[in-house]
Amino acid sequence: MAKVTRTPLISGNWKMHHNHFEAIQTIQKLAYLLHKDDLEAVDVSVHPPFTDLRSVQTVLEADDIQIALGAQHCHFEEKGAFTGEVSPAFLAKLNVSYVIVGHSERREIFGESDELVNAKVKAILKWGMTPILCCGETLDEREAGATEEKVAGQVRAGLAGVTAEQVGALVIAYEPIWAIGTGRTASAEDAQAVCAFVRATVADVASADAAASVRIQYGGSVKPGNAVELMSQPDIDGALVGGASLVAEDFAGIVQFPSQRA
Numbered sequence: 001m002a003k004v005t006r007t008p009l010i011s012g013n014w015k016m017h018h019n020h021f022e023a024i025q026t027i028q029k030l031a032y033l034l035h036k037d038d039l040e041a042v043d044v045s046v047h048p049p050f051t052d053l054r055s056v057q058t059v060l061e062a063d064d065i066q067i068a069l070g071a072q073h074c075h076f077e078e079k080g081a082f083t084g085e086v087s088p089a090f091l092a093k094l095n096v097s098y099v100i101v102g103h104s105e106r107r108e109i110f111g112e113s114d115e116l117v118n119a120k121v122k123a124i125l126k127w128g129m130t131p132i133l134c135c136g137e138t139l140d141e142r143e144a145g146a147t148e149e150k151v152a153g154q155v156r157a158g159l160a161g162v163t164a165e166q167v168g169a170l171v172i173a174y175e176p177i178w179a180i181g182t183g184r185t186a187s188a189e190d191a192q193a194v195c196a197f198v199r200a201t202v203a204d205v206a207s208a209d210a211a212a213s214v215r216i217q218y219g220g221s222v223k224p225g226n227a228v229e230l231m232s233q234p235d236i237d238g239a240l241v242g243g244a245s246l247v248a249e250d251f252a253g254i255v256q257f258p259s260q261r262a
């Protein structure tokens with residue numbers, strides 16, 4: 001596989017936390033804590049709730065903060081009778097760069113199927129944004145030795161009909177479900193093994209070039225204390241951070257992992 005440099009992407013998934021006032025405060029604190037060098041070494045995105053997006057966009061753009069705006073999900077149609085849903089076109093209009101798709105909470109609580117996830121991946125790409133496609137196994141699946149089967153199935157289904165070039169430019173987040181919000185993290189060794197497997201799956205469904213350039217994040221209880229070890233693994237290109245992204249000091253500590261690695 002060709003050796004390419006992949007800029008790590010650290011994404012903060014705020015889930016249903018922070019109203020728009022709290023969101024603005026968090027972004028302002030982050031901007032204060034992060035230096036220019038920090039934001040040149042890695043890519044960073046924040047994914048606030050929909051009601052905060054416009055406020056956060058305004059702060060990021062007015063102060064020229066080098067943090068990308070992200071969303072947590074979207075519908076796959078541009079418009080129509082879909083009460084309560086948000087169009088990918090509306091997100092693109094707010095200069096959203098990254099959209100999380102197929103998070104395990106959406107799959108488990110809101111019944112999102114692989115087919116729906118695939119339709120969303122295509123819609124996000126169509127509107128010029130980058131999908132962060134999530135995959136990951138439950139504890140039962142892990143204990144039954146079915147991790148690879150689950151993850152490969154989600155990756156294959158999620159990327160069906162997407163060109164190899166598009167696959168190479170998107171982001172996959174490997175998030176073992178048992179590690180999300182539990183304080184339990186996959187060991188760096190285990191996380192690396194599954195991320196390497198995801199990369200091999202991408203080589204198979206798309207191309208070797210796509211596999212070499214696709215960014216694969218690890219997610220699941222990433223904290224400042226474990227970020228360096230996890231993100232130093234060769235196939236882990238960043239992190240999707242939930243709980244720790246809500247606190248500016250903690251998220252900044254994770255973003256600053258390259259300087260702590262030295």
Ligand code: PGA
Pocket residue numbers: 013175179180181182183219220221222240241242243244
């Ligand atoms: P966590 O969440 O960091 O709180 O485990 C990760 C996620 O759900 O993306």
